[in-house]
Amino acid sequence: MKILKFGGTSVGSHENVRRIDEIVKGQNTPVIVVVSALSGITDTLLLTARTTAEGGEFTTGLSAIRTRHEEMAGQLFAGEQLNRVLSKLHPYFEELEKIFQGVSLIYELTPKTLDKIVGFGERMSSLLISEFLKAELIDSAAVIKTDENFGRAYVDLDKTYQLIAERCGNLKGVAVAPGFISSSSNGVMTTLGRGGSDYTAALFAAAMDAEKLEIWTDVDGFMTADPRVISKAYPIPSLTYSEAMELSHFGAKVIYPPTILPVYKKGIPVQIKNTMAPEAEGTLIGLEETDWKDRPIKGISSMSGITLITVQGLGMIGVTGISSRIFGVLARKEINVILISQASSENSISFAVDSGCAEVAREGIEEEFTAEIASGRINKITVEENLSIVAIVGEHMKHSAGIAGKLFHTIGKNGINVVAIAQGASEQNISWVVKHSDLRKTLNVVHESFFLSPYIELNIFLVGIGTVGRDLLKQIEQQQPRLMRDHRLKIKLAGVANSRKMYFDRAGIQISEVESLLKSSEEKSNMTAFCQEMIGMNMFNSVFVDCTANAEIAEHYHHILDNFISVVAANKVAASSSFSRYKKLKDTASKKGVKFLFETNVGAGLPLISTINDLQRSGDRIQRIEAVLSGTLNFIFNTLSEEIPLSQAIRMAKEEGYAEPDPRVDLSGIDVVRKLVILARESGYEIEKEDVKMEPFIPQKYFDGMLDEFWKNINEMDEEFEQRRKELAANNQRWRFVGKLENGQAEVALRIVDARHPFFDLEGSNNIVLLTSERYNEFPMLIKGYGAGAAVTAAGVFADLIKVSNI
Ligand SMILES: NC(=O)C1=CN([C@@H]2O[C@H](COP(=O)(O)OP(=O)(O)OC[C@H]3O[C@@H](n4cnc5c(N)ncnc54)[C@H](O)[C@@H]3O)[C@@H](O)[C@H]2O)C=CC1
Numbered sequence: 184m185k186i187l188k189f190g191g192t193s194v195g196s197h198e199n200v201r202r203i204d205e206i207v208k209g210q211n212t213p214v215i216v217v218v219s220a221l222s223g224i225t226d227t228l229l230l231t232a233r234t235t236a237e238g239g240e241f242t243t244g245l246s247a248i249r250t251r252h253e254e255m256a257g258q259l260f261a262g263e264q265l266n267r268v269l270s271k272l273h274p275y276f277e278e279l280e281k282i283f284q285g286v287s288l289i290y291e292l293t294p295k296t297l298d299k300i301v302g303f304g305e306r307m308s309s310l311l312i313s314e315f316l317k318a319e320l321i322d323s324a325a326v327i328k329t330d331e332n333f334g335r336a337y338v339d340l341d342k343t344y345q346l347i348a349e350r351c352g353n354l355k356g357v358a359v360a361p362g363f364i365s366s367s368s369n370g371v372m373t374t375l376g377r378g379g380s381d382y383t384a385a386l387f388a389a390a391m392d393a394e395k396l397e398i399w400t401d402v403d404g405f406m407t408a409d410p411r412v413i414s415k416a417y418p419i420p421s422l423t424y425s426e427a428m429e430l431s432h433f434g435a436k437v438i439y440p441p442t443i444l445p446v447y448k449k450g451i452p453v454q455i456k457n458t459m460a461p462e463a464e465g466t467l468i469g470l471e472e473t474d475w476k477d478r479p480i481k482g483i484s485s486m487s488g489i490t491l492i493t494v495q496g497l498g499m500i501g502v503t504g505i506s507s508r509i510f511g512v513l514a515r516k517e518i519n520v521i522l523i524s525q526a527s528s529e530n531s532i533s534f535a536v537d538s539g540c541a542e543v544a545r546e547g548i549e550e551e552f553t554a555e556i557a558s559g560r561i562n563k564i565t566v567e568e569n570l571s572i573v574a575i576v577g578e579h580m581k582h583s584a585g586i587a588g589k590l591f592h593t594i595g596k597n598g599i600n601v602v603a604i605a606q607g608a609s610e611q612n613i614s615w616v617v618k619h620s621d622l623r624k625t626l627n628v629v630h631e632s633f634f635l636s637p638y639i640e641l642n643i644f645l646v647g648i649g650t651v652g653r654d655l656l657k658q659i660e661q662q663q664p665r666l667m668r669d670h671r672l673k674i675k676l677a678g679v680a681n682s683r684k685m686y687f688d689r690a691g692i693q694i695s696e697v698e699s700l701l702k703s704s705e706e707k708s709n710m711t712a713f714c715q716e717m718i719g720m721n722m723f724n725s726v727f728v729d730c731t732a733n734a735e736i737a738e739h740y741h742h743i744l745d746n747f748i749s750v751v752a753a754n755k756v757a758a759s760s761s762f763s764r765y766k767k768l769k770d771t772a773s774k775k776g777v778k779f780l781f782e783t784n785v786g787a788g789l790p791l792i793s794t795i796n797d798l799q800r801s802g803d804r805i806q807r808i809e810a811v812l813s814g815t816l817n818f819i820f821n822t823l824s825e826e827i828p829l830s831q832a833i834r835m836a837k838e839e840g841y842a843e844p845d846p847r848v849d850l851s852g853i854d855v856v857r858k859l860v861i862l863a864r865e866s867g868y869e870i871e872k873e874d875v876k877m878e879p880f881i882p883q884k885y886f887d888g889m890l891d892e893f894w895k896n897i898n899e900m901d902e903e904f905e906q907r908r909k910e911l912a913a914n915n916q917r918w919r920f921v922g923k924l925e926n927g928q929a930e931v932a933l934r935i936v937d938a939r940h941p942f943f944d945l946e947g948s949n950n951i952v953l954l955t956s957e958r959y960n961e962f963p964m965l966i967k968g969y970g971a972g973a974a975v976t977a978a979g980v981f982a983d984l985i986k987v988s989n990i
Pocket residue numbers: 646647648649650651652680681682683708710730731732733736753754755783784786787814840841842843844970971972973976
């Protein structure tokens with residue numbers, strides 16, 4: 184025999200009732216179908232009853248209940264059968280009306296009367312369904328026996344099992360039973376508590392030693408997290424009884440927790456199934472899980488609307504009976520305590536309750552401890568509101584070291600403050616309290632870090648869509664399928680800005696639509712507002728990517744890192760600003776556990792900074808750097824010819840995407856000064872830009888004034904350069920703009936090199952770096968390759984992004 188329970192949504196429409204018929208027909212064993220009231224009916228019954236007791240009218244509520252059932256009957260039956268079903272339904276409406284009239288006369292609604300009223304929902308739905316399935320109707324109230332604790336009666340299990348077995352022992356086909364309702368030994372109607380239809384089904388299953396209990400609902404089973412918050416949540420194939428209990432306790436409203444006990448005692452498996460998608464596997468609950476045996480954590484549950492109350496005082500230390508008095512008060516006031524946390528010093532006890540009961544709880548505690556508060560032995564009762572509880576659940580957490588460490592490290596790294604923690608000695612559940620505003624981020628972080636997510640998400644906020652930024656977007660779009668497939672990495676563009684507009688979307692911005700979305704966006708580009716929005720979005724694994732050359736944007740890095748957001752910069756301004764600022768940014772990143780990466784600041788995509796970092800970390804010491812670090816200048820010197828004068832070569836470098844947004848930064852030598860300073864600092868030298876000796880090769884007057892004037896006047900230098908170029912060519916010599924660091928002294932200057940020099944053959948916009956260190960001494964390390972350009976620079980930024988993701 185099988186017991187199939189269908190919830191309110193599953194019986195809430197005639198289409199769904201027809202689905203139930205199909206599901207039941209597919210069974211090849213006797214079946215008892217337990218049903219809830221039609222969706223929304225229990226709420227209407229409760230509301231109408233309460234309104235009536237307060238002097239309001241009941242006719243509207245009653246007529247809505249009547250219409251709903253009559254309409255459903257009209258959709259399920261026709262002709263004679265419809266008349267017959269309606270004639271069976273009408274006595275219920277009449278009886279209900281009489282009860283409401285009684286309540287309206289005496290303005291009183293006892294728990295006993297309320298149980299009688301709410302039980303009508305299941306009585307009427309079971310009538311409709313049994314008629315439609317042409318099944319026997321079992322009166323659950325006659326076989327489930329309880330005490331008279333109305334609203335949530337306690338079941339006499341022995342008596343109930345005996346009566347069910349007697350009533351259903353000879354059942355051959357299909358029977359339908361209302362959930363939720365029961366009766367006392369005096370025959371008074373009682374109910375099993377909200378959600379009690381699951382419990383009814385479990386009682387039938389246990390009494391009949393059923394082969395399986397199936398709970399048919401409107402979700403695909405227990406999910407790894409709340410799917411309304413985590414779009415990547417997916418069904419858990421199997422759980423043990425205790426895991427299901429733990430998950431149900433904190434929010435996963437898939438099954439009513441008391442349901443588990445009767446079936447657990449008899450070892451009856453419970454299958455959660457979706458009535459709307461019967462083909463989905465669902466979740467199987469049993470003594471042992473059938474899947475995911477290697478996963479320490481099966482799911483995350485969460486609960487919002489939580490208030491944490493803390494009772495604190497030095498006078499509590501070593502005093503017995505404090506806890507018993509606190510929880511005694513709460514028990515007397517019928518306040519459910521959701522989580523408890525006590526410091527081992529015993530000077531404080533914190534407990535979490537539903538915010539709706541917080542005020543009553545606080546008043547009760549203050550009253551109980553009036554004397555201790557007056558004498559100062561208890562000095563504080565604090566109430567923290569707007570909190571949420573999150574719990575990870577899994578039987579294999581037991582004796583598995585490192586779970587809590589990893590959990591709180593990951594949470595902390597994402598800037599989430601943990602307000603309180605509790606872990607049961609059973610080690611199946613670790614629960615903690617966070618601000619409600621951090622709940623989404625917490626769930627995402629935990630879901631990902633414990634591999635409950637099919638992929639890791641990196642949320643990027645990109646500023647600057649020029650040569651590098653545009654290519655970066657193109658590369659992300661092209662590489663995304665491979666990253667998802669091979670590395671479980673999904674790069675999500677959550678915010679973007681050009682110099683005019685900005686646009687955000689937590690769900691992710693389609694890269695192909697970036698330009699048009701920015702064009703139509705109402706939000707004007709503003710860095711302060713951009714940071715505010717990005718930080719306010721409070722997304723986990725966030726990275727700010729700066730593909731501008733803007734100094735104002737670089738000013739915001741500290742604030743961004745301080746808010747647990749990594750920074751990847753192609754922009755060289757921050758890393759080459761004052762040493763104290765550079766150091767502060769690095770220290771902040773390290774303190775906050777995020778990354779500040781700027782590999783492309785020197786040599787574009789060449790692995791220069793990472794190589795220097797590796798040498799340093801492994802104990803080497805950089806003694807000397809000699810390098811060509813300007814792609815633009817190298818390109819210009821390799822391009823100048825009789826046909827191509829200086830001014831034209833500069834324009835070509837700009838068109839090729841090598842030059843800075845303002846090419847005077849390249850021509851003045853400032854770009855190389857910045858790069859040399861960054862390399863020196865990464866090599867451990869405390870150096871400022873002003874410390875670098877620079878010999879300009881173009882007169883200062885061309886750099887003063889506006890950019891337009893520069894473009895207008897720079898051809899004045901063409902002739903002189905052509906003269907000098909000819910002389911060089913005649914001597915088989917070339918110009919190279921060289922940066923050098925030696926004995927802590929840095930200089931940049933235009934050099935003339937001949938064919939014997941290693942820089943002589945440096946082609947196009949290539950860069951070259953010779954690193955002399957303690958280990959690479961007689962033969963320095965040489966790194967050479969493209970030193971500028973959209974594709975290689977964007978690839979370098981991309982590589983930094985991948986480093987942030989830690990895949
Ligand atoms: N192009 C190259 O080969 C390399 C460039 N870099 C660095 O990459 C950065 C970007 O260079 P490119 O893409 O070549 O320059 P670009 O001039 O093509 O792009 C910069 C973009 O930033 C935008 N922008 C400026 N201020 C802004 C603001 N306040 N808000 C939003 N957007 C703003 C500009 O409108 C422009 O679209 C620069 O810092 C450069 O030094 C680094 C290595 C190589």
